[in-house]
Amino acid sequence: MEFSGFKAINQLDFQVRPNTVHFVIGPNGAGKTTLLDVVCGKSQASEGELTFRETYNLKKMTENQIVHRGISRKFQAPSIFEQLTVYENLEIAMKQKKSLFSIMKAKNNQVDEQKLAEMLELIGLNEEKDNHAGSLAHGQKQWLEIGMVIMQDPDLVLLDEPIAGMSKTERTRTGELIKQIAKDRAVLIVEHDMEFVKEFADVVSVMHEGQLLAEGSMEEVQQNPRVREVYLGRKVD
Amino acid sequence: MQKAIYRTVFQNRKLVLCILFLALLLAPLFLSDFRLNLLGKFLTFAIVAIGLDLLWGYTGVLSLGHGIFFGLGAYCMAMYLTLEARGGRLPDFMAWSGMQELPLIWIPFQYPIVAIILGILIPAAVAFLLGYLTFRNRINGVYFTILSQAMVLVVTTLLIGQQNLTGGTSGLTNFKTFFGFSVNSSSTQTVIYLVTVVMLALVFIGCRKMVKGRLGKVLIGVRDGENRMRFLGYNPSIYKTFVYTISAALAGLAGMLFVLQVGIISPTMIGIIPSIEMVLWVALGGRATLIGPVIGALFVNAASTGFSESYPDIWTYFLGALFVIVVIFLPKGLMGVINKFQERSKQINVTNVNKDPNSVKVGKNISGI
Numbered sequence: 001m002e003f004s005g006f007k008a009i010n011q012l013d014f015q016v017r018p019n020t021v022h023f024v025i026g027p028n029g030a031g032k033t034t035l036l037d038v039v040c041g042k043s044q045a046s047e048g049e050l051t052f053r054e055t056y057n058l059k060k061m062t063e064n065q066i067v068h069r070g071i072s073r074k075f076q077a078p079s080i081f082e083q084l085t086v087y088e089n090l091e092i093a094m095k096q097k098k099s100l101f102s103i104m105k106a107k108n109n110q111v112d113e114q115k116l117a118e119m120l121e122l123i124g125l126n127e128e129k130d131n132h133a134g135s136l137a138h139g140q141k142q143w144l145e146i147g148m149v150i151m152q153d154p155d156l157v158l159l160d161e162p163i164a165g166m167s168k169t170e171r172t173r174t175g176e177l178i179k180q181i182a183k184d185r186a187v188l189i190v191e192h193d194m195e196f197v198k199e200f201a202d203v204v205s206v207m208h209e210g211q212l213l214a215e216g217s218m219e220e221v222q223q224n225p226r227v228r229e230v231y232l233g234r235k236v237d
Numbered sequence: 238m239q240k241a242i243y244r245t246v247f248q249n250r251k252l253v254l255c256i257l258f259l260a261l262l263l264a265p266l267f268l269s270d271f272r273l274n275l276l277g278k279f280l281t282f283a284i285v286a287i288g289l290d291l292l293w294g295y296t297g298v299l300s301l302g303h304g305i306f307f308g309l310g311a312y313c314m315a316m317y318l319t320l321e322a323r324g325g326r327l328p329d330f331m332a333w334s335g336m337q338e339l340p341l342i343w344i345p346f347q348y349p350i351v352a353i354i355l356g357i358l359i360p361a362a363v364a365f366l367l368g369y370l371t372f373r374n375r376i377n378g379v380y381f382t383i384l385s386q387a388m389v390l391v392v393t394t395l396l397i398g399q400q401n402l403t404g405g406t407s408g409l410t411n412f413k414t415f416f417g418f419s420v421n422s423s424s425t426q427t428v429i430y431l432v433t434v435v436m437l438a439l440v441f442i443g444c445r446k447m448v449k450g451r452l453g454k455v456l457i458g459v460r461d462g463e464n465r466m467r468f469l470g471y472n473p474s475i476y477k478t479f480v481y482t483i484s485a486a487l488a489g490l491a492g493m494l495f496v497l498q499v500g501i502i503s504p505t506m507i508g509i510i511p512s513i514e515m516v517l518w519v520a521l522g523g524r525a526t527l528i529g530p531v532i533g534a535l536f537v538n539a540a541s542t543g544f545s546e547s548y549p550d551i552w553t554y555f556l557g558a559l560f561v562i563v564v565i566f567l568p569k570g571l572m573g574v575i576n577k578f579q580e581r582s583k584q585i586n587v588t589n590v591n592k593d594p595n596s597v598k599v600g601k602n603i604s605g606i
Binding site: 040062064067068072073075079080081082083084088091092093098099100103104106107148152 | 452464470472
């Protein structure tokens with residue numbers, strides 16, 4: 001995966017590798033969320049290339065087309081469907097043909113049902129599966145949304161501050177969930193919580209004012225003098 | 238015993254619906270021709286309400302312009318009835334405006350089957366075009382609503398302005414026969430009434446099947462989080478266009494049945510006020526319930542007929558007060574109240590039958606019927 005030089009985020013050049021938990025950190029306004037927006041098609045990059053598996057040019061696709069190429073995104077605020085049950089939420093998120101006519105005929109086969117059951121287990125919402133998603137606790141809503149993202153079986157998952165507003169135990173569970181899902185795919189996470197990043201990151205990219213400042217493991221990044229200067233120096237240590 | 242009845246009524250809605258359906262089928266035995274005719278008219282409104290509920294209640298698209306589709310269906314049928322009544326001669330309004338022969342757009346309506354097919358296809362096609370263009374360009378929410386309202390004005394102005402083609406303000410009336418049967422005879426009217434009842438039932442069952450399946454969940458998703466649906470890989474504008482088209486086709490069907498029973502269609506009957514009233518039936522009955530809008534349509538129209546018979550001067554105030562009360566106190570409409578009763582009856586059940594409160598989940602997940 002390559003994203004080379006968007007003007008919008010000023011000459012950003014970076015790659016995400018499969019099976020990694022890749023964190024993007026940086027002070028407010030660094031362009032972290034914009035980066036996700038551009039990748040998932042919410043915003044358009046004015047210049048540069050945006051390729052996925054070296055074959056797809058994402059710049060020309062709509063949001064739903066990008067999803068079908070294997071990139072899924074979770075937004076910062078939980079945006080699940082509160083009027084539907086937990087199960088139904090996962091059901092409509094599931095990887096399937098999402099054209100009108102396929103949906104009209106759609107029925108779960110055994111494989112689908114097993115996938116749904118496994119996901120309920122993974123996100124720990126088995127007991128809640130027939131309850132309206134609106135009745136879930138904040139952390140559970142976040143997990144459900146992560147579950148919905150993974151149901152699409154993407155190769156690249158984009159998560160925007162998945163642990164915001166969570167309790168300590170919920171954070172740990174979320175971290176483990178992220179590790180689990182990164183076994184089969186790349187996960188790109190925007191996060192502010194340094195403790196969390198330290199614990200779960202394989203790769204960390206530091207952004208500042210729309211540019212990539214440093215990339216590497218958490219230790220490497222922390223040692224980088226420029227990073228210390230503009231960002232970590234003020235916050236960590 | 239009373240409790241048992243209470244339980245059956247609130248928990249076995251299918252049974253209740255079947256009984257209501259039978260009652261509607263048997264209504265010709267009990268009602269006078271006049272009342273039956275009124276009921277038939279209300280039932281056509283109920284068909285419109287179901288379509289609007291699919292669109293507004295489930296998909297979240299508020300159209301204040303369904304009068305157009307109702308009207309297109311109605312005019313298609315009325316054009317056929319007018320031609321048949323004139324037996325090959327030009328309709329009066331055409332002759333008066335100096336036309337020599339039947340205009341091109343009237344020619345297909347000489348044939349009843351073609352008229353019936355067009356009565357559904359034309360509204361559907363117009364809605365498809367309008368929906369496709371607006372939804373694809375992501376014109377949503379209140380902007381779409383305003384647009385749909387403006388369309389009503391365009392269409393009614395056109396109908397009034399093209400006097401020589403449409404009969405202008407007075408619309409189309411003075412029908413005689415339908416497939417050769419006199420439209421004014423009580424037996425023909427009874428048959429048309431029964432057809433209306435069956436159509437309503439079919440529409441209801443079809444729409445219910447649609448919303449109970451995955452499609453219904455996807456529509457709710459589009460309603461509650463259109464953008465989220467995009468990021469789940471759906472194209473919401475296609476779903477919206479589809480539902481808009483279906484609901485327009487249903488309104489067209491209702492319009493045809495309406496003309497057959499009421500015997501007249503004019504621009505005021507499909508204008509802005511009727512279009513808004515249609516939405517009120519849905520709001521009053523309860524959105525996203527399908528049966529609610531049916532009840533709403535029947536209730537509002539029965540009430541307005543009742544009020545206007547008893548208090549001709551002030552009945553519109555009654556109606557207005559009714560709406561205000563519903564909006565303030567029953568935001569989920571009449572079905573919201575019924576659902577609440579159902580929940581309560583389930584709780585009674587649980588405390589009676591099952592002493593262990595943990596073994597049964599109570600009152601979760603009640604939606605529709």
